[in-house]
Amino acid sequence: MTATPARITAVDTYDIRFPTSRELDGSDAMNPDPDYSAAYVVLRTDAGDGLEGHGFTFTIGRGNDVQVAAIGALRPHLLGRSVDALCADPGSLNRDLIGDSQLRWLGPEKGVMHMAIGAVVNAVWDLAAKREGQPLWRLLAHADPAWLVSQIDFRYIVDALTPEEALRMLREGRTGLAEREAALLERGYPGYTTSPGWLGYSDEKLTRLAKQAVADGFTQIKLKVGADLADDVRRMRTARAAVGSRIRIAIDANQRWNIGEAVAWTRALAEFDPYWIEEPTSPDDILGHAAVREGVTPVKVATGEHVQNRVVFKQLLQAGAIDVLQIDAARVGGVNENLAILLLAAKFGVPVCPHAGGVGLCELVQHLSMFDYLALSGTTDDRVIEYVDHLHEHFTDPVKLREGHYLAPLAPGFSATMHPGSLAAYRYPDGGFWAVDLAGREEVA
Template sequence: MSLITAVDVLDVRFPTSLELDGSDAMNPDPDYSAAYVVLRTEDGAVGQGFAFTIGRGNDVQAAAIQALSPHLVGSPAPTTAAELGALSRRLIGDSQLRWLGPEKGVVHMAVGAVVNAAWDLAARAAGLPLWRFLAELTPEEIVSLVDFRYLTDVLTPDQALEILRAGQAGKAERIEKLLAEGYPAYTTSPGWLGYSDEKLTRLTREAVQDGFGMIKLKVGGNLDDDVRRMKLAREVVGPDYPIAVDANQRWDVADAVAWMQALAPYRPYWIEEPTSPDDVLGHRAIAEAIRPIKVATGEHVHNRVMFKQLLSAGAIDVLQLDAARVGGVNENLAILLLAAKFGVPVCPHAGGVGLCELVQHLAMFDYVAVSGSLDGRVIEWVDHLHEHFTDPAIVRDGRYRTPTTPGFSAEMKPATLHGFRYPDGPEWTELSR
């Protein structure tokens, strides 16, 4: 049993706003950033995690992670399911920090970063990539990791156990299939709002050629532009290829319905974040008005209780789990179980910095041991910033290759942590000259 001896917290930012990569109707100028945490132990082992932000406020996020360190330093590094469950409960249950959420916003994202770092450490200690470390836990161990508080009216521990026991059948075959074939991906790279029509059509064509099963376009800036862009993309891909669209919370309910009716002739597959992530009943109203177009959300859904609302209300057709928004792996296990209970496919949000690296493990675990299915399931892929990771996510022929390196793939390279440290890393001091 090794003790945690230090919690290093770093403010790492990338000047992505210079390129308009990542530009959408609500986020015109993101500087993709990570409030990055390293757990160090007395035997020299390390675990990495981070909260993803888009620039300003990354220092506030880092301060929130730092505020959790009294719960960590001097405690044993968790390695078992029981210990990882206890850590998550201890962090979420801090009786004073809880007031700043509860279970939402900066403080909850800080819990997520630390919990994910602890899972990275534990998976490395076990010598397994995270998805496989999870897949080798028993159904009882998985259930012990989940906080069922506020969930029991729709999902009890016994019901979760039943889902997980059913997920054991065929597990070995699914692991083999995953290792051989990877997991389907879609790409958002063609569709950023800041791109020209020429760049949109070129990247769309490339996406199809590269084997992606779906592309996604950002919408919500200007209706005429969106209709034109959607029409262009539809012409490139042909009548049957799925095109998702993403409004990044731009609309009120009536706007969403009207806008999607205007896009409907070009058959969008899903509309993502049509309105505020808090507007559960608004999502339901939109979903009812625009069928058969699906409604998707999740990257800003702040915890399992909100996902419970969206699922119970029948407000979403696709659940977009995010690895760095909620309270880490443990809460995402709860969310995967909720989705399985309601039969809603999970298609994780990725992109940003490091999100592809993290979510692939969760989606693969879902396939192997929870839903057991790839139907309607696809992981977002954005080809940005992977070069900063020691174990980057890899997509080939439109599929995520299954990670095999031990851990959660969260580790950034030392040169990155040095160069992009904000505001004093050389990449930033260079820019400000």
């Protein structure tokens, strides 16, 4: 043993893929055959406490290797770094990575390289929360507001939100924290389920799963739409018949439409009272979303799972383009950028209903919504976290739902840790599952 402070000693990456396309789980109008995957990273240290930081980018199959390579390109920024300093100020890493001028050229702040930054930044938050012995939501909710503000990169957003405003909002957000925390621990945070609504499912399966969702306590479900209007009318009628008039049904086009199509298609489904239309068009089209919103009111417009960074979210809010803001825990530059986005949403009074599902996105994003409830927005009104019942079994601290609510996770960390056995089995192409599967395909061919 020496007195040397603990350092980051390894940044291990894993190309993890699950063969979900075989069941049409996750099928939608733009993504007919996803193989839910994770470009996964583990930060190891020489602290001797057995703690690791886990993080990942979610992808849907091909290209997961490129995403893994991008995470690997960040290794020199991490190796040798002081664990104490990093965990005391994850924002310092966030700034270094966003500010690496050579890597910045590959975005800036978007796509593969930005998601890689999100994966390692989230892994640092996982490690920081584990070292504090706290679930991340609780660490964030009880953090000093000035420190939280110091974690945020305000570049390009000060025209909408200044550090001073953020500090005031976070200070005010603390009022009533103890009562809300008790309520959260008692009831959990409301969720909604997308499980009934994948495009590949039969009407019988849709009906069965929609009824099950209501029986399970969900007050909102979601249907994928956008491939065929006649099908969508029939499926929407089927879903409405299954759940009755008091359950909210959101619809999700996964970017399928142009502006005019989005308005016409949504209106054609209006008789079934859709609650929101999600991703009606390109996630890059701020003005387009504003036009869709004007055209489909009173149906709400929701987007965010593919929104690349805080700058685009800022504009969606400034333009009055969305009614519902859908953060994703693993698309932007990690917890730090999502703090900025939660603050922007609160400033503009737009409810945040996170995107989740995929691999581990539910596990991650619940922490951000719970922080938002406890210490920023102070409410769960009209706020729900997406829930999809896939692949949770691969995580050591999987989400727990009760009566349609996410129960607050109590284990230290960001709930990002996968079982070592899952990493070993689903590592592509040489893990146990794939080695056997790919060998079998070669024999058949």
